[in-house]
Amino acid sequence: MSYIIxxxxxxxACTCGILKPISKLYFCRHCLELRCGFCVCHEADSHYCDKCAENLPSSEARLKKNRCGNCFDCPSCHQQLSTRAATVGPKNPDDPKAAPRKVFYLLCLLCRWSSRDVGIPDQAAVSGGWPERENIYAHRLQEIQDMYKAIVLSDKQQKLDKDKKKQRRYMSFTDRTGITASMLRKRIGWPDVPNPLLKAKPTELNNKAIAKEEVEEFPEDLLTSPVNLSLATTMEQRLVQPEWQPTTIDKLFPIHKHLSVKRSQRCRSCEHNVSKPEYNPNSIKFKIQLFAYYHIPEVRIITVEPLRAGKVSELLLKFSNPTQHQTSITLFPYKVDDVIACEDNRTEVISQSSEEKGSGSQPSSITHTSLTRQPSITIKPRPIKTRVVADVVVPNASFVLPPRDDAAEYDDSGDAHNIQNDPKIVVWRKSNKAVIKLQVTPNSDLNIGDEVTTAFTIQHIYINTITTVENKEPQKCEHKVKVFLTLGNLVGGS
Amino acid sequence: MTSENNINVMPGAIVCEESKLDGDITIGSHCIIHPAAIISAEAGPIILGDFCLVEEQAKIIHRLRPEQTNNETTPVLIIGSHNVFEIGCTVEAAKIGSNNVFESKCFVSNKVNVTNGCIIGAGCKLIEEQTLKNNTIVYGSKCFQREGLDRPVTQTAQMDTLSKMLPNYHHIRRPMKKDYLN
Known part of the structure; x- marks a missing residue:
């Protein structure tokens, strides 16, 4: 996703230690951690063709080799082929009343390749019924596939048998699952019914590939006739059709279009979805979209004074609050190997609801065993390797950001929020945004032209609106996130 | 270079008055020149064939290569018929045949000879000295070339519509009288 800034x-800094812009991060509301594309589980939700928007079940998609049955790509430039209509004379030209027929052919609008180029006959129907090409090696491929499948199965069976022999003495399967039919048969001495999947013994291929002693003779005309490159296919054109690998352009045939996939992303530690699209291929909306952009305060660089080694420069940053709740932001200096901050990015602030609960003398364990699932995997965050070469003097005080209000853009009456500004920190403020002033000092050992990167930790109040059975009130949490700023290159002079 | 504009418009051509025509230009019959098109005969006369379509912001420039400037004879750029110059293209080609399509924002330098039935794809830049064979198609960001089966279809319907629509909304340059031609 390209981003406006x-x-x-x-x-x-994502929890996994990768640095990303805010537009590429997710925010898991259940573990209150940042997640990025590298530290979420990707799941294919549905397969669809992005041209005809047909939704296919995954089993059917696999059967069709993840390709659409009706749509084609250009074999020459791999763009979508579109169907074009043409009128030809009627079937029997002698009959004056016969209406002209419409026929359809495929045309690529980029490179103007058409199905007529390779002599594919025009079709009478729009949707085609385009001739399918049979791979002459399809049978052989199937044979080899079957053989390997059988080998895998027999390997599995052997392993199972081995385990069974080992374990039989010590453990009874009936303890767990009850007696099975196959065990009963064994007990009374009948032969076991073979699993239909396991029936195939690794069959030998009846015709093995044999290396030939004689090879085809070298065609002399390769050396004598002039090369016409416009007739030869490019490497891409060959590799996109691995079954045929056409060498000349007259063997290029339309390629069935690859299916696209709608994918949902799941937080790896709590298994909640952070992004889930709607199933309908026509829809671009999400059922769940926990993008960090909607939850974490956004930082933008307004200006920075020219950076000189060891000298103080003024840095103006704009913070904006994307949430519907007021938040308070505190800055902390960045520490390398900030272990405490890494492992425990959040500390629960005593919210109003828990205060009430405290008086109700409820066991604290209940408040935690909510609907939120227990983390199944705990992943240790990796250390961040980016070198921070400038110090930021962070203010001790925190500042408040009002909630986001879409109507505020059109409201000229000024801000209704009565917020006491510390003029030393906050230099400008409008609706949910505030510009703050910081002092940044690049390290004195830097050379001119070096890129200056600085970092600090933001702590913001996050209102978790997930309601649980026990906890109807939104919870207030303090969430910390590390922000890295690339300020530009060091300049010389004074 | 040329101080005086000498524009000849053949009957049936629709040449909008706002179009920038510089130099000695002859426009064939049934041509359509859009109001913001630029045709510049810097180095010598341009003769545009019949049924050519020059769209908005298209530039046809007759510009000589440096080694040709000393020649005493002034070369004439003869453009064939049924050529389409799409929006924003810049064509400086030395020779242009018939039935070519110059797609949007393409660039053809003055070292290129364009024959017949060629398509220069959108955004393609042809700079090096070359002669495009008949029915060559240039496409894609890397300017791949392939040979087409047939010349591109003529846009008759589009031309008909334009020749009806344009005079309703634009001032049209008056073509030469027929008797003057004879």
């Missing part, structure tokens, strides 16, 4: 100079 490119070039991306502000990076957020």
């Amino acid at each position: 490119l070039p991306d100079v502000v990076h957020y």
Whole structure:
């Protein structure tokens, strides 16, 4: 996703240790951690063709080799082929009343390749019924596939048998699953019914590939006739059709279009979805979209004074609050190997609801065993390797960001929020945004032209609106996130 | 270079008055020149064939290569018929045949000879000295070339519509009288 503030100079440290712009991060509301594309589980939700928007079940998609049955790509430039209509004379030209027929052919609008180029006959129907090409090696491929499948199965069977022999003495399967039919048969001495899947013994291929002693003779005309490159296919054109690998352009045939996939992303530690699209291929909406952009305060660089080694420069940053709740932001200096901050990015602030609960003398364990699932995997965050070469003097005080209000853009009456600004920190403020002033000092050992990167930790109040059975009130949490700023290159002079 | 504009418009051509025509230009019959098109005969006369379509912001420039400037004879750029110059293209080609399509924002330098039935794809840049064979198609960001089966279809319907629509909304340059031609 391209983002309106490119070039991306502000990076957020994901929990996994990768630095990414905020637009590429997710925020899991259940574990209150940042997640990125590398530290979520990707799941294919549905297969669909992005041309005809047909939704296919995954089994059918596999059967069709993940390709659409009706849509084609250009074999020459791999763009979509479109169907074109043409009128030809009627079937029997002698009959004056016969209406002209419409026929259809495929045309690529980029390179103007058409199905007529390779002599594919025009079709009478729009949807085609385009001739399918049979791979002459399909049978052989199937044979080899079957053989390997059988080998895998027999390997599995052998392993199972081995385990059974070992374990039989010590453990009874009936303890767990009850007696099975196959065990009963064994007990009374009948032969076991073979699993239909396991029936195939690794069959030998009846015709093995044999290396030939004689090879085809070298065609002399390769050396004598002039090369016509416009007739030869490019490497891409060959590799996109691995079954045929056409060498000349007259063997290019339309390629069935690859299916696209709608994918949902799941937080790896709590297994909640952070992104789930709607199933309908026509829809671009999400059922669940926990993008960090909607939850984490966004930082943008307004200006920075020219950076000189060892000298103080003024840095103006704009913070904006994307949530519907007021938040308070506190800055902390960045520490390398900030272990405490890594492992425990959040500390629960005593919320109003838990205060009430405290008086109700409820066992604290219940408040935690909510609907939120227990983390199944705990992943240790990796250390961040980016070198921070400038110090930021962070203010001790925190500042408040009002909630986001879409109507505020059109409201000229000024801000209704009565927020006491610390003029030393906050230099400008409007609706949910505030510009703050910081002092940044590049390290004195830097050379002119070096890129200056600085970092600090933001702590913001996050209102978790997930309601659980026990906890109807939104919870207030303090969430910390590390922000890395690429400020530009060091300049010389004074 | 040329101080005086000498524009000849053949009967049946629709040449909008706002179009920028510089130099000695002859426009064939049934041509359509859009109001923001630019045709510049810097180095010598341009003769545009019949049924050519020059769309908005298209530039046809007759510009000589440096080694040709000393020649005493002024070369004439003869453009064939049924050529389409799409929006924003820049064509400086030395020779242009018939039935070519110059797609949007393409660039053809003055070292290129364009024969017949060629398609220069959108955004393609042809700079090096070359002669495009008949029915060559240039496409894609890397300017791949392939040979087409047939010349591109003529846009008759589009031309008909334009020749009806344009005079309703634009001032049209008056073609030469027929008797003057004879």
